[in-house]
Amino acid sequence: MPLVQIEGKAPELDRRIVAALQLNGRASWGAVARHVGASESTVLRRAAQLTDSGRLRVIGVVDVLRCGLGVPVIARLRCRPGTANGVAEALAARPEVRYATVLAGSADCSAEFVLPSYREIARLQENGFPGDGDVRDAETFAVMRTFTSNHDWDSGELSREAVTDLRGGEVRPFEEQHWERPPEQLDELDLAICAALGEDARVPFKEVSRHVGTSESTVARRVDSLVRRGCLRFRTLAEPSMFGYALEFMLWLSVVPGELDRAGQQLAAHPGTKYLSATTGRFNLVGQIVLRHYGELYRHTTDVVGALPGLREADVTLQVSTLKRAWAPTPAAKLEDA
Numbered sequence: 001m002p003l004v005q006i007e008g009k010a011p012e013l014d015r016r017i018v019a020a021l022q023l024n025g026r027a028s029w030g031a032v033a034r035h036v037g038a039s040e041s042t043v044l045r046r047a048a049q050l051t052d053s054g055r056l057r058v059i060g061v062v063d064v065l066r067c068g069l070g071v072p073v074i075a076r077l078r079c080r081p082g083t084a085n086g087v088a089e090a091l092a093a094r095p096e097v098r099y100a101t102v103l104a105g106s107a108d109c110s111a112e113f114v115l116p117s118y119r120e121i122a123r124l125q126e127n128g129f130p131g132d133g134d135v136r137d138a139e140t141f142a143v144m145r146t147f148t149s150n151h152d153w154d155s156g157e158l159s160r161e162a163v164t165d166l167r168g169g170e171v172r173p174f175e176e177q178h179w180e181r182p183p184e185q186l187d188e189l190d191l192a193i194c195a196a197l198g199e200d201a202r203v204p205f206k207e208v209s210r211h212v213g214t215s216e217s218t219v220a221r222r223v224d225s226l227v228r229r230g231c232l233r234f235r236t237l238a239e240p241s242m243f244g245y246a247l248e249f250m251l252w253l254s255v256v257p258g259e260l261d262r263a264g265q266q267l268a269a270h271p272g273t274k275y276l277s278a279t280t281g282r283f284n285l286v287g288q289i290v291l292r293h294y295g296e297l298y299r300h301t302t303d304v305v306g307a308l309p310g311l312r313e314a315d316v317t318l319q320v321s322t323l324k325r326a327w328a329p330t331p332a333a334k335l336e337d338a
Contacts, residue, residue, distance in 0.1 A: 009244040010055075013038055017047055018056055018238045019157035023166040025058040025201050025234030035162040054331050057237040060197030061151065061326055065143070066230045068183030070114040072098075072143040073121055074279060074286055075129065076252070077109040083134035084108040085321070090130030092324040100324040103250065105317035110250055118142050141279035141286060147268035148276050150288075150326070151233040155243040156271060184231050189214060193222055194232060198327075201234045235326050240274070245290040247297060248322070251305065252315040253285040259310025260284060270304055283315070 009015070016036035020027060029047075033040040050056035064070040079087050084102050091111040092100040099112040115121065121140050129135050154163060186194070192212040196203065205223070209216040226232035240248055255263045260278055264285060268276045276287040291300060297316070305314050321332050 010242040013042075014046055014050060015155075015157050015243055017043055018050065018236065018242060019155045020162065020166055021047075021056070021058055021236040022153065022155060022238070023158070023163055024168070025060075025236050027166050031166065035158055035166065055238060055242065057328060058201040059199070059235050059237065059326065059328065060194055060201040061233050061235045062186075062194050062198075063231055063233065064114050065146075066184055067186050069186075070116055071118050071120075072277075073113045073115055073118075073124070074141045074143065074277075075109075075111045075113060075124075076107045076139045076141070077111075077129060077135050078106075078137040079108040079131075080134045080136055083131065087129075087131035087134050088321070088323055092329065094130055097324065098327045099322075101250070101322040102320045103317040104320050106315055107317050110317070139281060141281040141283060143277045143279055145264075146275075146277045147264040148273060149233075150274050151235050153274045154271070155240075155245075157243060184229055186226075186231065189218075190222060190226060190231075193219060194226070197223070197232070197234075237325055237328055237330075239322075239331060240290040244292060245272075246293050247291040248319040249289055249291075249297070250317045250319060251285075251287040251289055252283040252317070253287075253305070253308070253311060254283055254313035255285050255308065256310030256312060257284070259308075263308040263310055266308060267304070272300070283313075288319075 010018070013036060017032060020032040020035050024031075029040050029043055032047075033043045036043060038046075047056065062069060064072065075091075077087065088100050088102045088109045088111075091097050091109065094111075094113075096113050096115065097111050098114055099110075101110050102108070103110055113124065115124065121142060125138065125140060129138055158166075189212060193208060196208045196211050205219045206216045209219045212219065223232065253263070264276060264278055267273055267285070267287060270289075272289050272291050274288045274290055276285065278284060279286050289300070291297060301314070301316065305311070322330055323332060324330060
């Protein structure tokens, strides 16, 4: 029987399997089965179907700031009427872009670039963006610190006991614990292991060891070290709509500098906040938020955003279609290509 369409809430078992993998991308199938209330064979079968359909993928993601491999820069673009989809597709096709979305509101597109250094921001602005003839206006915001990331988001599908058991003592991202320390230095073996896990984070270490030319025990030690140091995270890619979140939007905030940390911590604690970073530029707090339905947006604006300390300006842009997440094309992008 085919899976449900990309749009809309997934069957309960599928949601619970994906939720478990969001908490721990390398959790054993036995542990996942225990927390979702199904047999291990059923979990394996359903996970394989979700993966084959493109609705589920678990990858290893290197924290570029922690490892000194680049600077995340968020671009906010206004386009000529009728060109936003084409511009977003051109953005998503760029290898240095790890996130691209079409927006509705005061901006038409947004993308996150990972540039070699902050000095490259000027070159990006000078050379123009993909689809530059259709871009009327562009702003760039360099990420200074991340309060919470998509790797940490909990869909709320499983119990707190399951969250504790699956996530355990996993190291928080670089920006939360190590952000004032010098970057880590990765050697060739570290980078090769990260590259292998970047394709499939659930691949057995024995297979990774064959790929990178070292022992399985060395791979296991290296991965443990990379995770402990905040260099490597496991990201489960699945659209929020799978969990019944019908609305996804970007939040652009201007906050008094003296209140930026407090406002960031407060907003990051909201269960709908998937991503939140402090940035340079006109908006110094940029986030991605999900809500169950459009009717919640008003109360989120008044009660959640309105309660933030030091708030000077707020702007909401609805995410109409997200084409790329964590370097990977989304199901929406694949539909566009079909």
